[in-house]
Amino acid sequence: MSAAGGPVRYGIVGHGWRADFYLRLARQVPERFQCVGAVTRRPDVGARLEQQWGIPTYRSVEELVASAAPEVVVTSVPREANPEVVSSLVALDTAVLSETPPAPDADGLRRLWAAVGASDLVQVAEQHPYLPVVVALRTLIADGVLGEVTSAQVSWSHDYHATALLRILLGVAAEPARVSAVRTTGPLLEGPDRGGWPATPEVRPAAHTLAVLEMAGRSGVYDFSEGQWFNPWRRRHVIVRGSHGEVVGNEVTWSTENGTPVSAPIVRRHTGLDGNLEGADLDTLSWSGRVLYRNPYPGARLSDEEIAIGTCLERTGQWRRGVEPAPYPLADACQDHLLALAIHAAADTGGPVTTGAEPWARAVRP
Missing domain, CATH: 3.40.50.720 (NAD(P)-binding Rossmann-like Domain)
Known part of the structure; x- marks a missing residue:
């Protein structure tokens, strides 16, 4: 199409x-x-x-x-x-x-x-909000499945990528933030980098940064180990908590209308497995009988990262044509990078850092 x-x-x-x-x-x-x-x-x-x-x-x-x-x-x-x-x-x-x-x-x-x-x-070009699993989480939040979201934790990517995810999952704009952080160093077996796997993986010291961001009465936890992007020894961890439920990884727990706690996973359908002959491709992410996400580029054999990059680029083009809203404006990027800088400053000094209202604050979206 x-x-x-x-x-x-x-x-x-x-x-x-x-x-x-x-x-x-x-x-x-x-x-x-x-x-x-x-x-x-x-x-x-x-x-x-x-x-x-x-x-x-x-x-x-x-x-x-x-x-x-x-x-x-x-x-x-x-x-x-x-x-x-x-x-x-x-x-x-x-x-x-x-x-x-x-x-x-x-x-x-x-x-x-x-x-x-x-x-x-x-x-x-911040693709993380358009990663398939993040779009699925955003759909659950927007539909009120978790009630009022109060906290989120991301251990996945670093700096502005992670703070973009935290802000979007929490529904926070550019309110002042109080940031506390610690940085430690520990051993970690090497994984691949942009050039592929090392010839002989070794255990090397890796910095680990853990931060808490208090924003608009909500809390976000930033958890990142150096080299985590591609390292298979550090898996994706995302937690979103609300008044009526939570998501831990791919498992959703929520309350029915009569107050009964129920759980169901977010399920990924990937074609080309076992006897499937549709080709290796992401198809859908579904939950409790609902499709939360459908691959917009079926048949292209794109990774999740490529799908997200393509989505951000295509929405930018459609925004320029006046068809869709802006995907990730400069104001949002400035705010997310400001929060990332505050995390590093707090980790460097050992004391809390508070961000203020910047010139772009009024243009930032929750």
Whole structure:
């Protein structure tokens, strides 16, 4: 099924591991995504991308916008360079999907907001809220299955990715937060990284950060071990608690109308297993007889991470067309990165850190 108005036409600034996700989307789901070009400073890198991916390349964002007319431009550059690239695209009246974080520190966030915040042209490529299991959890929360949500715990990803999940699960906007944190170091067997598995996995010291965020009368727990992203020895842990039930991992416990406690798991249907010949693909996530999530890109053989990245990109395109609301605006990204910085500051000092009302606060959504 094609997107409303045809595939999203997007350009990319930068190259490398993260940019390749967006290039693969255009190849694997061409009816929904079309990469119209990439910007690289070096001609030799541009030539390699042209040969490998079959796209034109340009040496500047001005050339990309003038020649390829993208609806959205993804910025996948070092965080120190990102604010300048984003500002250049906004000056060209071009919508931006900025890689995370949008700036390296709190002052950088404030400068970026002052420069482009009023433009309403900048979204941020935070895919975690669009991961299939997170969408399923958000559906349960929105439907009131857990009652009033009071706390959440995430041990999965790090920094702004984790704080984005905590804020969304708790339904918190940009209220002031009191953050307490501790950091310890312990042994952990190496897992794979972006380059794959180590030849001989070794046990190495890994930092472990544990933080509590008190926001709007609710509490969020941040729990992350260094290298946890790909490490199979550290599984995903998500807990959401409300007045009428809780979710622990994939198990949901809730109250019926007459007050009876009942439980049921969130079940993943993945095709291609055993004798199934539909191909290896995510199909649905269901719970208690209800489908909570359906793969929007069936047949593309995408991982959950790729599905989430594609969803964020496609919704950015549809937002630019006026079809859908903004997927993850700059204001939300600034707030989540501010909270992540507060976690590190609290862990560094050993004392609590309190965030205040920032210039973007009124634009942040719960």
